[in-house]
Amino acid sequence: MEPLKTMSVVTDSPCPHRHNVNCGDCRMKALCLPLALELDQVEQLDRIIQRGRPYQREEHIYRAGDAFHAVYAVRSGAIKTFAMTDQGVEQVTGFYLPGEIFGMDGIAHTHHISSALALETSAVCEIPFTRLEDLSIALPSLQRHFFQLMSREIINDQRLVALIGKNSADERLATLLMSISTRNAKRNLSELRFRLPMSRADIGNYLGLTVETVSRVFSRFQKQRLLKVDKKEIEILDLGGLQELANV
Template sequence: MTKTIASSRCHHNPQVSCGDCRLNAICLPISLHITDIDKLDEIIQRGRPLQKGEFLYRAGEPFQSVYAIRSGTIKSIRVTNDGLEQVTGFYLPGEIVGMDGLAQNQYSNSAMALETSAVCEIPFTRLEELSLQIPSLQRHFFQLMSKEITEDQQLITLLSKNSAEERVASLLLSISTRNANRQLSALEFRLPMSRADIGNYLGLTIETVSRVFSRFQKQDILSVDKKEISILDIDALRTAANAVTC
């Protein structure tokens, strides 16, 4: 599925407008009237899909746009002073990435495609202008940024208070929930990211992530086949996640 080339029916198809996009119930247009959606459509730019490993933008580049994910998965990464990478987020279809760039007029993260991905580019100065005309858009954007803040704080709590098992379980539940919001299966899905990305995001080593997966399999909570995940006992997974219900 992720390897299909762009066609009129394909997720990566660059020709779809916001009004027709199957994600418009969860993406930016959710806040807009029909007439306003067209205005939004006019400023959105849709390019060719990104291939796995390609950068959407890199840390330090001048901030110009935020991006709505249309298909695929994007990870955002910060580079620490000593050259290590820190994965700061995974962005699935319908989600917005790039808002970290506003503060300093340059991106503080890099964004990389984890698989073939299509994005809608939203030039920020034009979005700002539009926000001055459409109060509900301004509010929605404030809310989007606030949501990013609360999600980051959830991750902070996870890193600060929770064990390896709790962290991995929380991430799986988060992905499960976000899949469900997109009408996909909450119990069976393919992880778009590697064990290394998971570990990096959760503050764990690859080996620890792997061991947790193994333990969950032995407990019949999960069935894991490489990146294919089946949640066999979601209540047990919720229990294992403790605290955080993403």
């Protein structure tokens, strides 16, 4: 009876984007901010978090120039963040999957210097930053965890610099695919079959390549039987081969 009840709770979950989920129930709690917290502390965190209706594809979470007042956690869907260089060229700075935090680059200023938009229908938790700061003083483990999250963001960016600065187009794309694959695995999704939420242009922009090159590399990977590609649907046929190309 008990297991049945649990089952039903899991299976009749009506929609992955529903907004009446608190941190304690969220399927991403093991990856996200609550990770470092005790049960009662999660409740305190939960009280400051704001959850609105889901964002539709192409909808902005924030835009460069908006006043900064929160960081965000992805609950479902996928988010891309990007900045404009002074010459008006877009630079994609990241892709964020459920359980991941974005918007930390806004902390340094009073206004956002980059933008964030939903690549598909996405639910997002808004974490008002001044309240997070206050709570971090009450909960040292939250402070520590947030320092670590920001540090991890720095490490990720540095790895991206190395990837773009030192690796070929093949290696760059293989690394991105491996990244998405392993991040999917952590979310109990298939690491071998998934749908890319972003366009070829976004991928190229992120990796410092042109759309044409991205397209060619996908074709090459297919010829080499590393992948099966159908538009945005990806099937990894040779995980080892891809891993060998990627910078782990």
